[in-house]
Amino acid sequence: MNDTVSVVVNGEPRAVGRGVTLLDLLRTLELDPRSVVVEHNRRIVRRPVLGEVHVGAGDAIELVHFVGGG
Amino acid sequence: MATALALVKDAPFTIGGRTFGSRLMVGTGKYRDAETMVQAIEASGAEIVTMAVRRVNLGASQQDGILQYLDPKRYFLLANTAGCFTPDEAVRYARLGREAGFNEFVKLEVIGDQETLLPDVAGLLRATQTLVREGFKVLAYTNEDLVAALQLEAAGVVAVMPLASPIGSGLGLLNPYSVRLIKRRLRVPVVVDAGVGTASDACVTMEQGVDGILMNTALAAARDPATMAHAMRLAVEAGRAAFLAGRMPRREGAVPSSPLGGMLD
Numbered sequence: 001m002n003d004t005v006s007v008v009v010n011g012e013p014r015a016v017g018r019g020v021t022l023l024d025l026l027r028t029l030e031l032d033p034r035s036v037v038v039e040h041n042r043r044i045v046r047r048p049v050l051g052e053v054h055v056g057a058g059d060a061i062e063l064v065h066f067v068g069g070g
Numbered sequence: 071m072a073t074a075l076a077l078v079k080d081a082p083f084t085i086g087g088r089t090f091g092s093r094l095m096v097g098t099g100k101y102r103d104a105e106t107m108v109q110a111i112e113a114s115g116a117e118i119v120t121m122a123v124r125r126v127n128l129g130a131s132q133q134d135g136i137l138q139y140l141d142p143k144r145y146f147l148l149a150n151t152a153g154c155f156t157p158d159e160a161v162r163y164a165r166l167g168r169e170a171g172f173n174e175f176v177k178l179e180v181i182g183d184q185e186t187l188l189p190d191v192a193g194l195l196r197a198t199q200t201l202v203r204e205g206f207k208v209l210a211y212t213n214e215d216l217v218a219a220l221q222l223e224a225a226g227v228v229a230v231m232p233l234a235s236p237i238g239s240g241l242g243l244l245n246p247y248s249v250r251l252i253k254r255r256l257r258v259p260v261v262v263d264a265g266v267g268t269a270s271d272a273c274v275t276m277e278q279g280v281d282g283i284l285m286n287t288a289l290a291a292a293r294d295p296a297t298m299a300h301a302m303r304l305a306v307e308a309g310r311a312a313f314l315a316g317r318m319p320r321r322e323g324a325v326p327s328s329p330l331g332g333m334l335d
Contacts, residue, residue, distance in 0.1 A: 012128070029128060037170045039166060064123050064125055065126050065137070066123060067121065067122050067124045068100065068121060069098060069152050070100075070150065070264075070284075
């Protein structure tokens with residue numbers, strides 16, 4: 001049985017565990033939830049509910065933060 | 071400096087209900103390293119600093135995020151939508167910036183041309199309308215075009231940001247007449263954004279009576295960014311004070327400064 005699903009994170013395909021939450025994904029990527037903003041299928045998911053939103057096959061996830069700009 | 075400033079009777083610099091002590095706003099892009107950026111921003115005296123929203127680099131061992139260098143309690147973070155070419159894209163970036171930046175202010179850019187980075191004013195207006203409905207406080211980067219500026223004001227922006235010259239060009243204030251006209255006709259603050267290259271450009275720009283200046287490349291691309299930031303701080307203050315003081319009229323001929331009488335035979 002295949003325990004992973006394929007999602008797209010920041011434009012790159014990636015296999016994640018079936019049923020993981022966005023918070024799990026951030027932990028796997030060693031990202032501090034306080035330092036990134038998560039967009040899940042074009043909807044922003046706020047920090048307090050990252051642990052409640054599950055990732056499904058084919059989902060598009062964007063992880064962004066502030067960088068230098070004018 | 072404190073003594074000189076105390077003489078200047080100036081109104082507070084308020085944008086979208088928030089008052090700031092410095093009329094100079096600075097960007098955070100293109101510095102050779104973070105330490106140089108921090109030194110320059112400190113030397114500039116700016117309170118408002120702009121930044122861009124980008125993907126986290128998932129392959130990096132060390133993160134490239136900027137908030138590790140700039141204390142959000144000390145600086146007012148202004149997210150931009152740089153790099154966006156459509157209103158939808160700009161709205162998306164503005165929403166992400168609001169989540170990342172703790173406030174509802176956004177420096178809205180909708181770029182219309184890759185080569186010149188000049189704004190797409192129709193797209194800018196559409197994105198403004200959407201964002202204002204969503205409660206954003208929009209500072210709109212636009213051309214030095216009065217009609218566009220009036221339309222943006224009517225759409226509810228908290229500040230209009232006409233360019234001095236194209237982004238990163240350092241060409242200085244190319245159209246002082248139009249910028250003065252915009253300032254004269256608008257009620258919302260006018261902050262010149264982009265094109266200032268050196269301190270004299272900043273001074274001349276402030277002498278037009280605008281409320282402030284936003285710059286990035288002029289500092290980041292200077293040989294010594296912190297020293298240029300210091301110069302810009304002085305230039306913005308000097309230009310503002312000169313505007314408030316009201317300059318002497320220009321004359322084609324000479325008028326002596328010393329008495330004509332009392333000369334020796």
